[in-house]
Amino acid sequence: MKTTIIDLSKPIQYNAGDPWFMRVKIKHKPHKKSHWLIRLAVKLPSKLFPKNWTGWADDTIKNMGLHATTHIDAPWHYGPVVEGKPAKTIDQIPLEWCYGDGIVIDCSHKEDFVAITVDDLKKDLDKNGITIQTGTIILIRTDRDQLMGTSDFVEKGTGMSREATEWLIDQGVKVMGIDQWGWDLPLKYMAKKAKELNDPEYFWEAHRVGIEKEYLHIEQLTNLRSLPPSGFKVCVFPLKIVGGSAAPARVVAIMNE
Numbered sequence: 001m002k003t004t005i006i007d008l009s010k011p012i013q014y015n016a017g018d019p020w021f022m023r024v025k026i027k028h029k030p031h032k033k034s035h036w037l038i039r040l041a042v043k044l045p046s047k048l049f050p051k052n053w054t055g056w057a058d059d060t061i062k063n064m065g066l067h068a069t070t071h072i073d074a075p076w077h078y079g080p081v082v083e084g085k086p087a088k089t090i091d092q093i094p095l096e097w098c099y100g101d102g103i104v105i106d107c108s109h110k111e112d113f114v115a116i117t118v119d120d121l122k123k124d125l126d127k128n129g130i131t132i133q134t135g136t137i138i139l140i141r142t143d144r145d146q147l148m149g150t151s152d153f154v155e156k157g158t159g160m161s162r163e164a165t166e167w168l169i170d171q172g173v174k175v176m177g178i179d180q181w182g183w184d185l186p187l188k189y190m191a192k193k194a195k196e197l198n199d200p201e202y203f204w205e206a207h208r209v210g211i212e213k214e215y216l217h218i219e220q221l222t223n224l225r226s227l228p229p230s231g232f233k234v235c236v237f238p239l240k241i242v243g244g245s246a247a248p249a250r251v252v253a254i255m256n257e
Helices: 031-041 118-127 162-170 187-197
Strands: 003-007 025-029 058-063 071-073 099-106 137-141 175-178 216-219 232-235 246-248 252-256
Touching (some): 118 162
Parallel strands (some): 099 137, 175 216
Antiparallel strands (some): 003 252, 071 216, 099 232, 232 252
16 A cells, blocks of 8 residues: 655745735744854863764754644634633643645636635535535635735635535534635635625625634645545644644645545
8 A cells, every 4th residue: 555645734934925924034043153052051062062063953943933834723712711711722632633634626717806615515516425524624626826926815715604614514624724815705805805894794704704613724734736535644843832823734635545
């Protein structure tokens, strides 16, 4: 049996297309820079440095908005209370939720600023003869990951409706994800539309489902077009950030051929 692992994660690096306050900044320290640290911290004189070794490389993340990476949101992100109980932070998420059979639902036909509906989900599932089982991890393909690195990645896209999010949860889905900036329609569009409609319930409507029904979603996936509709496992283990509203995750699909 051959196992193939497909990377579904965005590179963690400086990205000018991200909002200015969330841009990742990493300082890379070359090997020679560690000389002084080794001499001062562990008091090893230069003459005792191993031959043909210049020291170790090191890196420091100077700034990283957790939501500017491929990440999984914790219930705490949606609100402090979920289903009438204190919302889980990312370090409290059961890891059993983060590994399971995967399904890709193709919504790449959806236009920018047009929300994904329950009917969109059902049509693609029926076309491929797929039935959602409890514990399945659902990945929504929009192909907007091709905008990564540009300002359009944040500004454009489709997004899940409240009804579609609720429907997935009602099918027994605990973890779901999408290959665009956010789970909802683009934020600026939603703010503008909420004002036009004078509707206080419009903004962030799909995220806010998580206040009433506990679920998690992954944002900024990539490479979903490389996956079949089903027949693979998904692994999405978040970093264990205590008290975090989210955490970066190296999301992969595992296929056994």
